[in-house]
Amino acid sequence: MKKLKITVEGKAYEVTVERMDDSDGSPASAPLAAPAPAQQAAPVKRADSSPRPPIKAGSITSPMAGVVLSVQVADGDEVEQEQLLLVLEAMKMENQIIAPAPSKVAKVHVKAGESVAEGQVLVELE
Structure with missing residues (x-):
């Protein structure tokens, strides 16, 4: 044996x-x-599960790896809170990326059809 x-x-x-x-x-x-x-893996704890306050300026990053299906804004556009910025497809689901607060689009870093990584900057707001 x-x-x-x-x-x-x-x-x-x-x-x-x-x-x-x-x-x-x-x-x-x-x-x-x-x-x-042999061993059970310990559950993964999130660093911070509390809701984040909306940002007024800064970078909007990809919450997960995926493909940009469409971009709804351009450099210089004024956006309202919760306005659609772009649509990201990940795991066969369409995820809407929205503006967290009224702001101006400083720069759009992606285009439709582009693959993105988790944490990659999609749009900069000012």
């Missing part, structure tokens, strides 16, 4: 394996042990 550690989809399991040298294919005398998780 051999004790092995196997990882499946990021989960580690300890298993005991019995070597079978029989050529007739008869079953082993003792059944194999069922896999048991």
